[in-house]
Amino acid sequence: MTRRRFLHAAGALGALAGLRRLAPASVSPANGSQLIPDVETRVVGSNNRVELVIDRTPFGFGGRRGIATTINGSVPGPLLRFREGERAAIHVTNRLREDTSIHWHGLLVPNAMDGVPGVNFPGIHPGQTFVYEFPLRQYGTYWYHSHSGFQEQLGHYGPLIIDPIEPEPFQYDREYVVMLSDWSFENPLKILDNIKKQGSYYNFQRRTVGDFFRDVDRAGLRATIADRWEWGKMRMSPIDIADVTGSTYTYLLNGLPPASNWTGLFRPGERVRLRFINAGAGSYFDVRIPGLEMTLVQASGQHVQPVTFDEFRIEIAQTFDVIVQPTEDRAYTIFAESMDRSGHARGTLAPRAGMSAEVPKRRPRPTLGMMDMGMAMSMGGHGGMSMPGMDMSGTQAPAKPSADASMAGMDMPTPKPAAPAASGHAGHDMGSMRGMVTPDMASSGGAGVFEGTLRDGTIIRASNLRAPGTIPEPVMHAGSTHGSASAGTAMETRSRLSEPGAGLGEDGWRVLVWTDVKRLTPAATFEAPAREIELHLTGNMERYMWSINGIKYSDAPDPIPLKHGERIRLTIVNDSMMAHPMHLHGVFMELENGHGPECPYVHTINVKPAERVSLLATPVDPGPWAFHCHVLLHMDLGMFRVFQVSEPDGTMTTSEGAAV
Amino acid sequence: MDLDRVIRTFVLAEQLEVHANQPERPVDVELVSWIGGDYRRLFLRVQGEQSTRRSGGGEMQGDVLYGRFIAPYWSVVAGARVDTRLRKDVVSVDGENPSNGRRAPSARSTRGMIAVGFVGLAPGWFELEPTLLVSDKGDVSLDLQSSFDLLLTQRLIVQPWVEINAAVQAVPEIGVGSGLNDVEVGARMRYEIRRKFAPYLGVSLLRRTGVTAATTHNLGERRSVGTIMAGLRIWR
Numbered sequence: 001m002t003r004r005r006f007l008h009a010a011g012a013l014g015a016l017a018g019l020r021r022l023a024p025a026s027v028s029p030a031n032g033s034q035l036i037p038d039v040e041t042r043v044v045g046s047n048n049r050v051e052l053v054i055d056r057t058p059f060g061f062g063g064r065r066g067i068a069t070t071i072n073g074s075v076p077g078p079l080l081r082f083r084e085g086e087r088a089a090i091h092v093t094n095r096l097r098e099d100t101s102i103h104w105h106g107l108l109v110p111n112a113m114d115g116v117p118g119v120n121f122p123g124i125h126p127g128q129t130f131v132y133e134f135p136l137r138q139y140g141t142y143w144y145h146s147h148s149g150f151q152e153q154l155g156h157y158g159p160l161i162i163d164p165i166e167p168e169p170f171q172y173d174r175e176y177v178v179m180l181s182d183w184s185f186e187n188p189l190k191i192l193d194n195i196k197k198q199g200s201y202y203n204f205q206r207r208t209v210g211d212f213f214r215d216v217d218r219a220g221l222r223a224t225i226a227d228r229w230e231w232g233k234m235r236m237s238p239i240d241i242a243d244v245t246g247s248t249y250t251y252l253l254n255g256l257p258p259a260s261n262w263t264g265l266f267r268p269g270e271r272v273r274l275r276f277i278n279a280g281a282g283s284y285f286d287v288r289i290p291g292l293e294m295t296l297v298q299a300s301g302q303h304v305q306p307v308t309f310d311e312f313r314i315e316i317a318q319t320f321d322v323i324v325q326p327t328e329d330r331a332y333t334i335f336a337e338s339m340d341r342s343g344h345a346r347g348t349l350a351p352r353a354g355m356s357a358e359v360p361k362r363r364p365r366p367t368l369g370m371m372d373m374g375m376a377m378s379m380g381g382h383g384g385m386s387m388p389g390m391d392m393s394g395t396q397a398p399a400k401p402s403a404d405a406s407m408a409g410m411d412m413p414t415p416k417p418a419a420p421a422a423s424g425h426a427g428h429d430m431g432s433m434r435g436m437v438t439p440d441m442a443s444s445g446g447a448g449v450f451e452g453t454l455r456d457g458t459i460i461r462a463s464n465l466r467a468p469g470t471i472p473e474p475v476m477h478a479g480s481t482h483g484s485a486s487a488g489t490a491m492e493t494r495s496r497l498s499e500p501g502a503g504l505g506e507d508g509w510r511v512l513v514w515t516d517v518k519r520l521t522p523a524a525t526f527e528a529p530a531r532e533i534e535l536h537l538t539g540n541m542e543r544y545m546w547s548i549n550g551i552k553y554s555d556a557p558d559p560i561p562l563k564h565g566e567r568i569r570l571t572i573v574n575d576s577m578m579a580h581p582m583h584l585h586g587v588f589m590e591l592e593n594g595h596g597p598e599c600p601y602v603h604t605i606n607v608k609p610a611e612r613v614s615l616l617a618t619p620v621d622p623g624p625w626a627f628h629c630h631v632l633l634h635m636d637l638g639m640f641r642v643f644q645v646s647e648p649d650g651t652m653t654t655s656e657g658a659a660v
Numbered sequence: 661m662d663l664d665r666v667i668r669t670f671v672l673a674e675q676l677e678v679h680a681n682q683p684e685r686p687v688d689v690e691l692v693s694w695i696g697g698d699y700r701r702l703f704l705r706v707q708g709e710q711s712t713r714r715s716g717g718g719e720m721q722g723d724v725l726y727g728r729f730i731a732p733y734w735s736v737v738a739g740a741r742v743d744t745r746l747r748k749d750v751v752s753v754d755g756e757n758p759s760n761g762r763r764a765p766s767a768r769s770t771r772g773m774i775a776v777g778f779v780g781l782a783p784g785w786f787e788l789e790p791t792l793l794v795s796d797k798g799d800v801s802l803d804l805q806s807s808f809d810l811l812l813t814q815r816l817i818v819q820p821w822v823e824i825n826a827a828v829q830a831v832p833e834i835g836v837g838s839g840l841n842d843v844e845v846g847a848r849m850r851y852e853i854r855r856k857f858a859p860y861l862g863v864s865l866l867r868r869t870g871v872t873a874a875t876t877h878n879l880g881e882r883r884s885v886g887t888i889m890a891g892l893r894i895w896r
Binding site: 192193194196197198201204205206207208209210229232233234235484485486487488540542543545546552553554636637638 | 662663664665668670698699729730731732733734781782783784785810811812813814815855895
């Protein structure tokens with residue numbers, strides 16, 4: 001079947017990612033059950049052997065045609081479904097004219113199976129078949145995607161589910177994968193070229209003269225001029241929410257544009273599990289289903305204590321499993337607005353095929369506030385900047401004093417005062433540090449634990465670390481501002497896990513925030529970190545440069561050394577004005593959101609502008625692991641590092657193909 | 661990966677325009693371009709004006725500058741400028757009788773200059789290109805250009821600009837006096853049919869001052885020149 005016919009059929013009949021396993025028999029036959037094998041490859045051959053073929057396939061909608069990079073001919077690729085405790089054998093054949101790869105996002109696999117060309121393996125060359133084989137050591141909702149070039153933007157991604165051995169602590173009657181993504185008919189290389197030459201190329205929501213006068217009406221002339229000057233001084237724009245927008249992207253839900261209206265069926269009263277996956281190359285989505293509340297049961301594939309809300313923002317590469325219970329015999333819209341409000345993806349939950357509900361209007365695009373710039377403290381003195389009533393108010397509102405947030409604060413064992421070195425960049429003197437660190441030094445452990453600054457500007461601390469599971473204190477940025485690659489270093493960074501994020505939380509309904517999320521079962525042992533590794537996310541929108549510590553990956557080839565089994569705290573500080581979904585391969589991270597042993601596991605965490613996020617991890621799988629921003633362009637331009645985990649005996653091994 | 665190391669080429673025809681109300685009906689071209697990566701770029705700027713009337717002359721100015729990205733919004737640049745003026749006719753004081761007029765400085769004059777300066781974005785989103793020039797004869801002058809984008813709508817954009825020329829020493833041959841020579845202010849209003857393709861209409865006012873004004877006045881040029889222009893702004 002051609003992709004076009006498949007799309008058409010799926011769009012009309014729904015159940016693109018519908019799973020028969022849990023669906024009553026009455027749903028499937030009349031709804032094109034012959035389609036389902038196309039998306040469900042749970043049983044391919046035997047012993048969890050799966051064949052995947054990467055190829056170029058015509059893809060289009062709305063009368064426009066393009067060429068997608070597909071997995072077994074579809075976008076998204078097939079749903080892979082395994083069971084925890086078993087072994088997967090996935091044969092990937094490359095029919096492209098360029099190298100390809102698959103990375104299993106969030107899966108704990110042996111290093112050589114992680115699929116990052118230049119880090120873990122040389123990539124899959126044209127015509128070659130690579131066999132990924134690994135044990136399934138976890139349960140949950142994940143996804144997989146290319147780690148080569150721009151293939152992910154071109155459709156090379158798919159959902160992946162691992163059913164747990166243990167019964168799940170929640171019930172549901174049926175389930176759907178809801179995979180959100182973004183598609184452009186423009187060549188991604190062209191998109192990058194355009195944005196490199198004009199940062200605002202795709203932004204058609206910039207502030208105009210009209211906005212100026214509207215702000216004057218609301219906030220007064222003086223305040224408006226002061227606001228414009230504050231931003232103008234920084235040569236930044238408070239509407240820099242997304243680099244690539246709906247002006248070229250069409251937002252897809254399970255591979256379908258809004259007009260195709262993907263539909264998942266339910267019978268009133270049933271509990272429906274929705275496995276949300278954000279496979280966007282550059283888009284965050286704000287998801288709600290008007291008329292239904294959602295209960296989070298898994299985040300990053302791991303069980304969490306149920307928390308109920310009306311809307312959530314799904315960061316790029318994140319997965320959230322929610323349960324909804326539609327009781328009425330009517331259709332409900334799954335509405336996923338892009339964070340910058342330049343477009344939306346949409347689907348429907350309905351008792352019968354062919355139904356649809358009202359599609360909400362998109363809200364106005366959010367405006368960043370000075371808090372997003374890490375200017376909160378310094379603004380205290382300038383009365384002119386409070387700007388009451390301006391559209392920035394939403395994002396400027398201080399963290400909501402929600403029960404969870406305040407609890408989070410109270411839970412904290414009294415944090416030790418931040419060590420002097422903690423205030424940013426004492427000793428960020430690259431020249432004098434050059435050549436100072438070798439992997440053995442950092443991995444030698446014991447008495448000689450390395451403390452200082454790596455050549456690439458990464459700060460390592462081994463003393464005066466605060467208690468595990470606590471929220472970082474606000475810290476004023478000191479010392480280096482990371483050079484010309486970094487524009488507008490945040491003066492003060494702090495935790496923003498209790499904030500929903502720019503443009504959310506002002507609509508009078510409940511919005512999920514990370515301080516609401518707790519692991520289902522508290523950690524049996526919850527060790528304090530032995531070392532803290534602090535990295536600063538940096539960028540310069542004027543030249544569209546992205547880096548870590550002001551240094552692009554291509555200028556920072558040394559891996560950051562980690563010792564096998566050591567307890568580390570990874571502190572990520574966002575010194576840029578855009579949000580970055582940061583992903584560390586090869587290990588689960590415990591997000592320090594104030595809940596101690598109940599801190600949730602994550603594989604990806606969004607870091608808001610001017611935010612300081614810390615995570616605990618205990619890497620055990622040896623080898624080089626990628627750490628990067630999951631905005632594809634940011635990663636490709638240099639917001640990328642490698643963490644090298646030593647062997648249990650302390651030695652470092654480099655896997656083949658590690659030379660970039 | 662390593663997409664950050666790609667050498668890119670940017671060519672912007674900032675101006676490609678006809679000066680509709682000038683008797684010479686000059687065509688004016690300004691190209692701004694660079695080639696390079698994130699930190700090191702070669703900047704090329706070409707500015708030229710050519711009369712479309714038989715009597716008219718023209719002038720062209722070209723810069724080749726090597727730039728280093730030294731601060732978040734600033735490149736420091738250094739290179740050379742070549743300034744060529746071409747006059748086909750001798751111009752009279754009153755514009756009526758060429759034989760009454762003084763001689764024009766020369767039919768063709770070319771100056772080579774060393775140029776150093778900055779290319780960047782000043783607080784308030786002002787594009788700023790201050791350039792210090794030292795000619796082959798040791799004359800020092802300063803050229804300052806600044807512009808700004810004002811969005812009426814997402815596609816209708818007004819771009820006011822200012823250009824200031826000043827010199828330390830007078831160079832009478834080409835009508836340059838010492839001190840502030842001239843100030844030109846203007847605005848172009850473009851409509852971005854596409855980001856890279858925008859027709860525009862504009863106005864400008866050139867005001868010559870001091871010695872320059874007197875010199876050029878003697879050459880038959882007015883102290884103040886108002887221009888109405890129409891053109892295209894394109895880039896790739």
